[in-house]
Amino acid sequence: xxxxxxxxxxxxxxxxxxxxxxxxxxxxxxxxxxxxxxxxxxxxxxxxxxxxxxxxxxxxxxxxxxxxxxxxxxxxxxxxxxxxxxxxxxxxxxxxxxxxxxxxxxxxxxxxxxxxxxxxxxxxxxxxxxxxxxxxxxxxxxxxxxxxxxxxxxxxxxxxxxxxxxxxxxxxxxxxxxxxxxxxxxxxxxxxxxxxxxxxxxxxxxxxxxxxxxxxxxxxxxxxxxxxxxxxxxxxxxxxxxxxxxxxxxxxxxxxxxxxxxxxxx
Amino acid sequence: xxxxxxxxxxxxxxxxxxxxxxxxxxxxxxxxxxxxxxxxxxxxxxxxxxxxxxxxxxxxxxxxxxxxxxxxxxxxxxxxxxxxxxxxxxxxxxxxxxxxxxxxxxxxxxxxxxxxxxxxxxxxxxxxxxxxxxxxxxxxxxxxxxxxxxxxxxxxxxxxxxxxxxxxxxxxxxxxxxxxxxxxxxxxxxxxxxxxxxxxxxxxxxxxxxxxxxxxxxxxxxxxxxxxxxxxxxxxxxxxxxxxxxxxxxxxxxxxxxxxxxxxx
Amino acid sequence: xxxxxxxxxxxxxxxxxxxxxxxxxxxxxxxxxxxxxxxxxxxxxxxxxxxxxxxxxxxxxxxxxxxxxxxxxxxxxxxxxxxxxxxxxxxxxxxxxxxxxxxxxxxxxxxxxxxxxxxxxxxxxxxxxxxxxxxxxxxxxxxxxxxxxxxxxxxxxxxxxxxxxxxxxxxxxxxxxxxxxxxxxxxxxxxxxxxxxxxxxxxxxxxxxxxxxxxxxxxxxxxxxxxxxxxxxxxxxxxxxxxxxxxxxxxxxxxxxxxxxxxxxxxxxxxxxxxxxxxxxxxxxxxxxxxxxxxxxxxxxxxxxxxxxxxxxxxxxxxxxxx
Numbered sequence: 023x024x025x026x027x028x029x030x031x032x033x034x035x036x037x038x039x040x041x042x043x044x045x046x047x048x049x050x051x052x053x054x055x056x057x058x059x060x061x062x063x064x065x066x067x068x069x070x071x072x073x074x075x076x077x078x079x080x081x082x083x084x085x086x087x088x089x090x091x092x093x094x095x096x097x098x099x100x101x102x103x104x105x106x107x108x109x110x111x112x113x114x115x116x117x118x119x120x121x122x123x124x125x126x127x128x129x130x131x132x133x134x135x136x137x138x139x140x141x142x143x144x145x146x147x148x149x150x151x152x153x154x155x156x157x158x159x160x161x162x163x164x165x166x167x168x169x170x171x172x173x174x175x176x177x178x179x180x181x182x183x184x185x186x187x188x189x190x191x192x193x194x195x196x197x198x199x200x201x202x203x204x205x206x207x208x209x210x211x212x213x214x215x216x217x218x219x220x221x222x223x224x225x226x227x228x229x230x231x232x233x234x235x236x237x238x239x240x241x242x243x244x245x246x247x248x249x250x251x252x253x254x255x256x257x258x259x260x261x262x263x264x265x266x267x268x269x270x271x272x273x274x275x276x277x278x279x280x281x282x283x284x285x286x287x288x
Numbered sequence: 289x290x291x292x293x294x295x296x297x298x299x300x301x302x303x304x305x306x307x308x309x310x311x312x313x314x315x316x317x318x319x320x321x322x323x324x325x326x327x328x329x330x331x332x333x334x335x336x337x338x339x340x341x342x343x344x345x346x347x348x349x350x351x352x353x354x355x356x357x358x359x360x361x362x363x364x365x366x367x368x369x370x371x372x373x374x375x376x377x378x379x380x381x382x383x384x385x386x387x388x389x390x391x392x393x394x395x396x397x398x399x400x401x402x403x404x405x406x407x408x409x410x411x412x413x414x415x416x417x418x419x420x421x422x423x424x425x426x427x428x429x430x431x432x433x434x435x436x437x438x439x440x441x442x443x444x445x446x447x448x449x450x451x452x453x454x455x456x457x458x459x460x461x462x463x464x465x466x467x468x469x470x471x472x473x474x475x476x477x478x479x480x481x482x483x484x485x486x487x488x489x490x491x492x493x494x495x496x497x498x499x500x501x502x503x504x505x506x507x508x509x510x511x512x513x514x515x516x517x518x519x520x521x522x523x524x525x526x527x528x529x530x531x532x533x534x535x536x537x538x539x540x541x542x543x544x545x546x547x548x549x550x551x552x553x
Numbered sequence: 554x555x556x557x558x559x560x561x562x563x564x565x566x567x568x569x570x571x572x573x574x575x576x577x578x579x580x581x582x583x584x585x586x587x588x589x590x591x592x593x594x595x596x597x598x599x600x601x602x603x604x605x606x607x608x609x610x611x612x613x614x615x616x617x618x619x620x621x622x623x624x625x626x627x628x629x630x631x632x633x634x635x636x637x638x639x640x641x642x643x644x645x646x647x648x649x650x651x652x653x654x655x656x657x658x659x660x661x662x663x664x665x666x667x668x669x670x671x672x673x674x675x676x677x678x679x680x681x682x683x684x685x686x687x688x689x690x691x692x693x694x695x696x697x698x699x700x701x702x703x704x705x706x707x708x709x710x711x712x713x714x715x716x717x718x719x720x721x722x723x724x725x726x727x728x729x730x731x732x733x734x735x736x737x738x739x740x741x742x743x744x745x746x747x748x749x750x751x752x753x754x755x756x757x758x759x760x761x762x763x764x765x766x767x768x769x770x771x772x773x774x775x776x777x778x779x780x781x782x783x784x785x786x787x788x789x790x791x792x793x794x795x796x797x798x799x800x801x802x803x804x805x806x807x808x809x810x811x812x813x814x815x816x817x818x819x820x821x822x823x824x825x826x827x828x829x830x831x832x833x834x835x836x837x838x839x840x841x842x843x844x845x846x847x848x849x850x851x852x853x854x855x856x857x858x859x860x861x862x863x864x865x866x867x868x869x870x871x872x873x874x875x876x
Contacts, residue, residue, distance in 0.1 A: 051457065055464040063467035068332075074477035075336045196316040196324075203328040213335045303667035311656050376650025380712070383615045385640045386668045545618040548566055548611075 029123050033130040057138075061092045061146050068212050069154060085154050086242055087211030089146035090235045093174045096139030097230075098202055101181030104131040105272075106188040118276050128269050131185070132178040139174040160244030169241060172254050173234025176261020180230050182268035189275050210235055230264065233257040297390045304394025309402060318402070321363055326356035326406035330413055333476050343507045345420040349410045350502050351476035356406025357441060358469050358495055364403075365396045365445035366462065369453050379550050382541060389446060389537045396445040400438050425508030429515055433505050436522045437498035443526040444494045446533035450540040473499050494525040556720055556751040557590040557613065562622035564608050582608040584775030586622075590753060592719075595746045597766030598755040601872055605775040606755040607646070610724045613753065614644040626720065643713030647725035649705045652697050658684065658708050659693040662715060669716035676715065683711040687741060703734035710741055720751045727761065739765060759868040773872040783864055790862040790870055793818060794838035796845060798831040799855030811848045816841055819870040828855065834866055 065088040072084035150156040158166075184201060188194040206212055208222065209231035215223055226232045234257050237250035294301065312318055330352035337344045369392065372378040381391055414420045424430055452459040472479065472486060473495040479487060490496045501518035504510030544550045564583040569576070583605040590596040598606050611617045612624055615635040624631040626638045652661055659680060666676035684693045687707035697705060706726060713721065723742065727735040742765055746752060756762055762769045763783045770780040779786060803822075808831070812820045816837045823830040835841045839859045846854070 052460045055461045059461070059464035060467070063464060063471070067467045067471050070471060070477050070481050071333065071336055074481055075339055078481075193316040196320050199320050200324050200328075203325055207328065207332055207335070212332055217338075218335070299673075300667050300670065303664065307653075307656065307660060307664045310660060311653055375653070376648075377653065379611075379614075379616055379646070380651050380665070381668070383639055383642070383644065384665075384668050385636065385670060385716075387636075391668065542618070545616060548617055550616055 029126040032122050033126040033133070035130070037130045037133040057095075057142060058145060061089075061095065061142060062149050064092070065089060065146060065149060066153075068206075072212060081154050082150075082156050082242065083214075083239065084212060085150035085156050086147070086239050087209070087235050089143055089150055090170070090173055090238050091206065091209060091211040091231060092142045092146045093139040093170070093177050094202055094205055094231065096135040096142055097174060097177030097181040098184055098198055099181075100135040100138060101132050101178050102185040102188050102194060102198055104135065105182070105185030106194055118280065124273060124276070125269065128182070128272055129265070132182055132265070135181070136171075136174050136178050139177065140170050143170045143174065156242065158242060161242050162245075162247055165247040165250065166238060166241045168247075169234055169237045169250065169254060172258050172261075173231060173238075176230035176234065176257050176264070179261035179263070179265035179268070182265045183271065184268075186268045186271040186275060189272075205229065205231055208232070228260065230257065230261050233260075293387055293390050294393070297386060300386055300390060301394040301397060304391055305398040305401070308395045308398035318360070318364060321359045322356045322403045322406050323409055325359060326352045327409055327413055329355050329476075330410040334414060334418055337476075343423070345414050345418070346422050346424070346506050347503060348476065349414050349422060350407060350506050351499070352410045353404070353407025354473070354475040354495065354499050354502065355470050356410075357400065357403045357437070357498075358473070358475070359466055360399055360403035360406075361396075361441050361445050362448070362462065362466055362469070365399045365442075366448045366452050366459075368392055368395045368399070368445070369449045373453075373549075373551065376551060382544075382550060387537075388541060389533060392446060392449060392537075393442060396442040396449075397438075400441045400445070404434070404438075424506055426505040426515075429512070430502065430505040432519070433498070433501035433515065436519050437502060440494040440498055440522040440526050440529075443529035443533070447529050447536065450533065450536040454536070454540050454543065469493065469495055472496065474503075475499050492525075494522060494529070497521045497525070554592050555589045556592045556594070556627060557588075557596075557753065558623070558625040558628075559589070559609070559613070560587050560623040562586045562609065562612060562624055563620045564605075564612060564617060565620050581775050583612075586772065586775065586777055588770050588777065588780060590751060592751055593746075593749045594768065595742075595752045595754065595766050597762035597769040598753060598772055599757065599759060599762045599769050599868060600755075600772035601757055604772045604872070606757075606772060607724050609772070610644070610646075610722045610753065610755055614642060614722050615639055640716070641718055642720045642722065643716070643718035644722040645706070645709040645713050645724065645726055647706065647728035649702050649729075652705060652708060652712070654698040655696060657694050657696055658689060658700075658711075661697060661708065662693075662711060665712050666715045671716055679715065680711075683714055686714075686744070687711045688737065703730050703738070706730065706734075706738065707741070710738075714745075718750070721745065721753070723752060723754045725755055725757070727756070727758070735761075759863075759865040763864045771868060771871045778871045786867050786871075787862075787864050790834065790867045793834045793836055793862050793866070793870075794841075795860050795862050795866055796831075796833040796835060796839075796841055797856070797858045797860065798833070798845060798849070799857070800829050800831060800849065801827060801853050801855070803829050803831065803849070803852065807849060807852070811845060814844060814848065816844070819866075819873065821869045832866070832869065834862065834870060 065085060068088050069081060069084040073079075073081050147156070147158075151158060180201075184198060187197065191197060208226045208229055210226060211231070215226050215232070218226070233253040237253050237257070240250050241247075330348055333348040333352055334345065337348060369378070372381055382388055411422060415422050452462070470476065471482065472490045473493050474490065475495075479490050479496070482490075497518045500510070501515055501522065504515055504518070562583055563581070563585060566580045566582055568578045568580070586605065586609060588596075598609065600606050608617065612619050612631060613626060615631060615638055618632055627641055629638050631638065653664070656664070662680045662683070663676065666680065667673075671679065681690075681693070684690055687710050689704060689707060689711065692700075692704070697708065700708065706729075710726070726742070727738050730738060739761065742752070742754065746765075754762070754765060766783065768780065768782055769786060771778050771786070779789070808820065808822060811817060811831065811833065816835050817833055818836065819834040821832045823832065831845075833841065833845055842857060842859065846857075
């Protein structure tokens with residue numbers, strides 16, 4: 023019982039610390055710029071581009087796709103920063119020197135970004151309703167809420183893996199930016215997946231976001247929860263696999279660093 | 289900026305540009321801004337606009353290239369002064385006989401010319417990977433448009449960089465300024481899609497006129513008169529920008545000597 | 554003729570803190586400083602950290618605007634004629650920053666040569682000459698990234714000599730160098746002086762000022778507390794002796810107790826690993842030893858010596874013991 027309490031505390035501390043450390047330098051205006059206006063601008067750009075292509079008949083497709091995609095801002099950039107932050111601050115050797123449960127320490131860093139990411143999607147969908155008249159009247163709201171949560175968790179899973187990669191590569195931002203932009207193609211946020219070449223479709227299927235975006239489109243159009251449930255199961259499964267891979271990499275990294283004595287230089 | 293300076297210091301401008309290119313040729317952030325991001329946007333746009341038919345591929349090549357130009361201007365030229373401060377080289381660049389704006393002009397020249405890679409790589413992508421036959425309708429007018437666009441972008445950058453230094457409040461919006469210009473300047477779709485009230489904003493953005501000139505000359509959508517109008521407006525904006533920049537640099541440098549902000553502690 | 558004239562210079566830093574209730578804190582870096590440097594002179598500005606040395610140099614190098622006072626370089630006003638002054642001055646601020654680390658030394662020099670409008674034909678000859686002079690011969694094609702701190706600092710010297718300036722501002726150029734590197738660096742400075750350049754050197758090492766400078770101004774808390782030749786400064790302490798006591802872990806209160814003894818003129822503490830060397834300046838000479846030992850009150854004490862004062866001691870006395 024005591025262990026559980028200890029681990030929960032560790033999880034919570036990791037969560038708070040990583041979030042505070044990340045946003046300590048932010049002013050309210052910066053938060054508004056990066057969390058509200060930047061997503062809005064991205065949604066507007068791709069929605070206009072999409073409606074230019076389709077003659078304006080398919081606005082919902084782009085608004086919903088890009089709104090869900092916004093979760094990757096927190097899921098990839100946020101989570102990576104939380105994990106990579108220790109490397110820059112030089113605190114990694116101290117963490118590895120503690121007996122703390124690595125699993126709790128590791129997943130604690132993603133928790134706040136799940137909330138932040140889900141909130142980002144809700145804001146983005148509200149822009150969609152406000153500016154493009156996306157209609158939620160036929161939508162099962164609790165199912166949509168679950169979809170947002172599941173998609174955010176699975177994207178954070180990928181973020182955890184990226185974050186661990188950031189411990190071993192020098193060009194963290196380059197990799198993150200590239201992954202974020204590649205998701206714009208492969209998640210189906212902007213292109214109907216069945217129009218892509220086969221190999222691209224296959225790749226889409228092993229990424230987070232893909233099924234979450236598809237589910238959200240179905241639900242907002244009035245679909246039922248049972249229609250999307252299998253997709254959501256796969257979505258969270260994919261996210262957990264990525265998170266687990268990240269955790270393995272994290273453990274491996276710790277082992278290597280201890281074995282080779284490279285902790286100081288990481 | 290004082291126009292005379294460009295003639296007096298042309299050799300310095302070229303050396304600064306050359307050294308800038310050598311200094312940052314393997315910078316991963318620049319690689320992303322001028323190569324990876326525009327290429328991904330090009331792929332997306334090629335897929336998305338496929339239904340339009342006609343010469344849309346050329347339109348995408350030029351448009352996604354323009355996104356690279358703007359992102360590079362916003363993030364690299366916009367931070368050109370700040371970058372020197374972080375490196376600790378700003379003081380050595382200010383207390384010298386070359387006017388500081390000449391140095392930044394040279395740096396921007398390097399950045400803008402370098403970001404033309406965006407358009408080239410999008411072209412190769414569309415031609416080789418997607419197998420489009422791309423036809424440049426007015427190659428000479430296009431080349432002229434490129435040259436004027438480069439000049440207009442450099443001048444615009446000379447206004448942005450000191451603003452970012454003097455008013456940190458503006459720089460906080462830097463990330464949020466990337467896509468709006470993609471939208472308002474009509475890089476990949478016509479601004480006619482936008483609400484009417486945004487049109488005047490587009491008209492005062494030099495990238496909008498650059499996009500018009502480049503699109504019209506590459507796809508042949510506009511006649512010569514329209515192209516000349518875009519050229520004229522780019523020139524006018526460049527002159528205005530350089531004038532504003534000369535005032536901004538003066539104020540910025542004096543303010544920095546008063547506030548002791550030329551170096552970071 | 555005077556190359557540099559500083560009259561009643563004052564410079565304040567204002568730092569604003571707090572988001573909601575903004576408070577502005579004023580720090581007077583330079584309070585009231587006046588001095589003149591003649592053409593071809595090597596002038597030392599000596600003082601502890603935070604005394605106002607760097608601020609004074611930055612005002613002279615046209616990087617800061619004074620709050621009050623008049624500053625002239627070559628008879629030109631530092632605010633109005635900054636651009637003209639910049640053609641004639643060179644400066645280095647101690648430390649490794651201020652170079653393009655991803656470029657080679659030669660590219661760095663080529664870049665700055667162009668910014669100083671050195672004719673390309675001339676800089677082609679001058680760059681190898683300068684690299685040779687600062688002892689970087691054969692390393693010019695390497696990226697600065699891989700340079701040691703001393704090499705970077707010497708590259709700074711080469712950088713600032715590209716346009717052959719008449720006036721040089723060297724702000725703590727030997728800071729952070731190992732003893733050998735610092736000695737080589739002083740050799741470079743001596744060579745510059747023999748080329749008849751006007752040099753303002755700041756340092757917080759007295760022996761450095763002593764061995765290089767014709768005149769020295771001692772600056773403390775933004776004020777000049779003494780200005781003279783090194784030998785004249787030494788006379789300030791000619792009537793004193795210095796009692797050196799080696800201690801192991803002496804407490805701050807004990808040091809204060811000794812400082813307040815009636816016969817103590819000045820006291821400084823030099824930290825050497827686990828030991829502290831107490832330097833007690835007094836007119837009593839050896840007679841002071843018993844009282845000092847009594848104040849240490851049975852504490853473990855190492856070597857005790859009494860010696861003649863050096864310039865370092867004069868400096869310690871001028872800045873009140875804080876070195």
